[in-house]
Each structure stands twice: as C-alpha cells, then as structure tokens.
Amino acid sequence: MTLPAAPPAYHWCAMPKSLQSFLRELRDEAPEELLHIDKKVDPNNYDVTAILEHLAQRRRHPTTLFHKTLNQRGQESQFPIVSNVFGTRERIARAIGVRVEDAGMELSLEYARLEREKVKPVTVRRDEAPVQQVVHTGRDVDVAMMPIVRHFEMDLAPVLTMACAMKDPDEGFYNVSFIKIFYRDQPDYCAISIHTPHSERILAKYMERNQRAPFVAVLGHHPAFYLGALALSPWGADDYHVVGSFLGEPCRLVPSVTWGSDFMIPADAEIVLEGEIVPGAREVVDPFGEVTRHYQAQCIRQGLDVKAITHRKDAIMQDVFSGHQEHWNLGGVPKEGTMFNTLQRQHGCIKAVHLPPSGCSRFLVYVSIKKEREGIAKRVGMSALMESSFFNVVVVVDEDIDVFNETDVLWSVLTNMDPSRDVDVLKNQYNLFTTHMLYQKLIIDATRPLDIAFPTMARVPESAMKRIRLEDFMEGI
Numbered sequence: 001m002t003l004p005a006a007p008p009a010y011h012w013c014a015m016p017k018s019l020q021s022f023l024r025e026l027r028d029e030a031p032e033e034l035l036h037i038d039k040k041v042d043p044n045n046y047d048v049t050a051i052l053e054h055l056a057q058r059r060r061h062p063t064t065l066f067h068k069t070l071n072q073r074g075q076e077s078q079f080p081i082v083s084n085v086f087g088t089r090e091r092i093a094r095a096i097g098v099r100v101e102d103a104g105m106e107l108s109l110e111y112a113r114l115e116r117e118k119v120k121p122v123t124v125r126r127d128e129a130p131v132q133q134v135v136h137t138g139r140d141v142d143v144a145m146m147p148i149v150r151h152f153e154m155d156l157a158p159v160l161t162m163a164c165a166m167k168d169p170d171e172g173f174y175n176v177s178f179i180k181i182f183y184r185d186q187p188d189y190c191a192i193s194i195h196t197p198h199s200e201r202i203l204a205k206y207m208e209r210n211q212r213a214p215f216v217a218v219l220g221h222h223p224a225f226y227l228g229a230l231a232l233s234p235w236g237a238d239d240y241h242v243v244g245s246f247l248g249e250p251c252r253l254v255p256s257v258t259w260g261s262d263f264m265i266p267a268d269a270e271i272v273l274e275g276e277i278v279p280g281a282r283e284v285v286d287p288f289g290e291v292t293r294h295y296q297a298q299c300i301r302q303g304l305d306v307k308a309i310t311h312r313k314d315a316i317m318q319d320v321f322s323g324h325q326e327h328w329n330l331g332g333v334p335k336e337g338t339m340f341n342t343l344q345r346q347h348g349c350i351k352a353v354h355l356p357p358s359g360c361s362r363f364l365v366y367v368s369i370k371k372e373r374e375g376i377a378k379r380v381g382m383s384a385l386m387e388s389s390f391f392n393v394v395v396v397v398d399e400d401i402d403v404f405n406e407t408d409v410l411w412s413v414l415t416n417m418d419p420s421r422d423v424d425v426l427k428n429q430y431n432l433f434t435t436h437m438l439y440q441k442l443i444i445d446a447t448r449p450l451d452i453a454f455p456t457m458a459r460v461p462e463s464a465m466k467r468i469r470l471e472d473f474m475e476g477i
Contacts, residue, residue: 035062061087069147086326095223112337115231119244129254129267152289176229176239191283212276220270220318332361354403363392366403381443
C-alpha cells in the first residue's frame with residue numbers, strides 16, 4: 001500500500017492539513033522518519049506494541065505505518081494503523097512549522113505562543129468533508145471493524161487512545177481531550193474513561209440533568225490538531241479555535257451525522273466515532289498501562305452508545321503508544337513553554353525549562369537559571385512545583401547547563417549539590433501520580449554555590465567553537 005495522492009484543491013485552501021498530508025510530508029522530506037510495516041499484524045495480540053517496544057529498546061522512535069492489520073474479529077481490516085507520530089520532538093516541531101533543529105526550548109516557546117492565539121473554524125458541506133465519505137449508522141455500526149490496539153499484557157481490553165470532543169450544554173464551546181475508549185465486544189457499545197478536568201465538568205452537567213452527552217472520538221488527524229487540543233486553555237475556550245492556531249489555518253468542521261449542526265466534527269479527520277454517554281450506565285475500565293509506565297487502577301466509569309462511524313475511503317487509524325516516548329512528548333512539550341513564561345514573569349532569571357522523558361515528562365522538571373545570589377534557586381523550585389499537580393521533583397541548574405542534556409543535569413547534581421542544604425522535602429503535598437514518594441515533593445538546588453570558593457566547569461573557549469567547523473576538517477559530516 002502507498003500513501004494516497006494529495007486531494008484536489010478546496011475552495012478556500014490549497015490543501016487542508018490532515019494526517020495523510022503530514023505522512024506525505026515525512027515520506028518526501030524525511031523518509032527516514034517514516035517506517036512502513038507491510039507484514040500483516042494482529043493489534044489485539046500485541047503485534048503493534050511489540051514492534052514499537054523493540055524499536056524503543058533500540059532507541060528508535062519512527063512514525064510507524066502498519067499497512068495490513070486485523071480487526072477485532074480476526075479478519076483483515078480495511079484500516080492501516082499509524083503510531084508514534086509524536087515519537088520525537090523534531091516531528092512535533094515539523095508539525096507546527098518550527099525548524100527541526102530548534103526542537104528544544106524554541107519549540108516549547110513557539111507552542112506557548114500558539115496556544116494564546118485563536119483561529120476561527122470554517123464550516124464545509126458534507127460532500128466536501130473527507131471524514132464523511134463513508135458513513136455507517138444503525139445496524140451498519142460495528143466498532144469491531146476497527147483494528148483496535150491492545151497495548152500491554154494486563155490491559156483490560158483493546159483501547160482507542162486518541163482525542164475526543166465534547167460540547168458544553170450551556171456555553172456551547174467544544175473541548176477536545178485525550179480520553180480512553182475500551183472495546184466491549186459489542187458492535188455499538190463501549191466503555192470510556194474520562195479523567196480530564198474540562199471534560200469531566202461538561203459530563204457532570206449532562207449527568208446531573210439525566211441527559212445523554214454527545215461524544216465524538218477523532219481517530220486520526222494532522223498532529224497539529226492534537227497538539228492544539230493539548231493546549232492549556234482556560235475553561236470556556238473553544239478548542240476548535242485553538243486547534244486552528246496550531247494548524248496555521250482554520251479547522252474545517254462539518255455537521256455530525258447524529259446531531260447535525262448541533263455538534264460539529266473535524267471534516268479532515270480520518271475516522272470519527274459518534275456516540276452518546278448514557279446516564280446511569282456504569283462500566284468497569286482499566287487496568288491500562290498509563291503514561292507513568294504503571295497500570296492505572298481499575299475503576300467504574302461511563303458507557304457509550306455508538307451511533308455512527310464515519311471515515312475517509314482510504315482512512316488510516318491513529319494510535320498513541322502509551323507510556324512511551326510519543327506519549328511523554330505529548331505531555332511535556334505543551335507545558336514547557338507556558339511554564340517558562342510563567343516562571344520568567346515571576347523571577348526574571350529563567351533560561352530554559354524541560355520535562356525529561358526519564359520522568360515520563362510529567363513528574364520531573366529541570367529548570368536552568370542565571371543565578372546571581374544564593375536562595376534564588378529554591379524560590380524558583382517552589383514556584384515550579386506550583387505549576388502543576390503532576391510535578392514531584394524539581395531540579396534547578398545554572399544557565400550553562402543544557403536542561404535537554406540529562407547527562408549534564410545529573411553531572412550538576414552530583415558535583416554542585418550539598419545534600420544538607422540543597423535538598424528540600426515538602427511534606428503533605430498532593431501527588432497526582434502513583435509513586436513511592438507518596439505525599440512528598442522534592443526541590444534540588446544543583447547550581448554552583450556562590451558563597452564559597454568552588455571550581456568552574458571546564459569548557460573549550462566559545463571563540464574556538466565558533467571558529468572551528470567540523471566540515472573543514474572531516475568529510476561526510
């Protein structure tokens with residue numbers, strides 16, 4: 001199978017951005033970033049995640065396109081699967097128009113800029129919406145036709161891991177969040193696990209009124225769509241407007257099959273599952289291997305009546321490889337730039353912020369500062385901990401330490417830190433994630449002390465680094 005050719009031009013935009021336009025870009029501009037698996041795989045038997053795990057163990061994180069898949073009935077599926085789209089910061093940079101060589105702090109700051117912008121979506125007719133080229137309703141609805149991935153050995157069931165949209169019944173704005181959908185071996189019924197604040201708040205309104213809540217799963221779109229959905233938007237912000245900022249063009253919307261213009265869906269998605277959350281329906285969800293690499297504990301959540309499945313004729317189903325590099329990137333990049341801006345406004349000495357994969361890009365933060373007096377590192381550390389309930393440990397280093405180079409950060413900890421004064425444990429603190437730190441948080445000041453004589457880190461002169469070019473001395477660089 002080859003990637004489909006570019007679609008014909010639309011009336012307002014030469015080529016609306018989509019998952020397939022992004023894959024074509026990788027194919028043409030960075031083919032080493034796109035891995036094709038042509039052998040048949042069974043997602044329900046861990047084939048997909050086993051291949052991705054083998055790649056991860058070799059420190060390879062390519063966008064991986066599985067061309068031949070089996071559906072939930074063990075039959076050949078019409079849908080390929082793509083995973084690991086967000087496996088590197090460089091691909092995230094590419095998705096939102098940042099140079100791949102600027103995939104460090106520059107990427108995070110551009111993300112923070114984009115999340116403040118808004119681009120109003122546009123509405124298109126159904127015959128202009130690729131996601132409604134094929135429509136399944138009524139008895140034709142069958143969730144089992146999709147090649148849903150079973151990720152880890154103790155997972156309760158195969159899980160759809162992509163973002164879903166809900167609409168506030170009072171204010172009418174759309175919230176798009178990553179929500180898990182558990183396959184239930186039924187053609188038109190699933191279980192869902194909602195644990196994002198805005199989605200939970202919207203759901204509560206419907207449940208309190210004993211009303212069915214419209215719910216849409218977007219199972220494939222341009223990566224910028226999902227990056228926009230992850231922006232730290234305040235309550236009441238319409239995520240379709242934020243998504244347009246990241247796409248660099250208006251998000252094209254189309255009336256849903258189930259609710260018409262009362263609920264708009266992304267026209268350029270690959271596959272959309274439309275359903276209603278049923279008041280009073282309770283389903284067991286989890287365990288599931290989550291972002292922290294632990295299993296999320298089993299709990300009771302909601303049931304979902306699936307009303308329609310629509311898709312492109314040549315649709316590709318997207319999945320996120322939970323608890324691995326792309327999952328961590330999806331959480332880390334959106335927070336770094338916003339956190340940098342907040343800390344810089346407070347302290348004025350911040351040089352960079354990074355949420356490293358070693359902490360699942362959730363509960364460990366590295367901050368570099370220009371240190372001009374003792375005590376400032378601790379103040380920065382305390383401020384950083386307040387930025388998210390995710391954070392358990394903050395390490396503050398000097399401005400000449402690259403927070404994106406963990407070897408340098410750990411070197412700084414091991415050479416600059418005095419445990420008796422530079423490590424602070426905050427007790428009785430709320431921790432969102434399950435770790436053995438329980439209700440404690442940690443601040444480590446790994447900056448060089450200014451109040452005693454202390455050696456300087458050895459380095460090659462900056463003038464020499466700028467004067468010498470490897471290309472002048474070596475071939476093939």
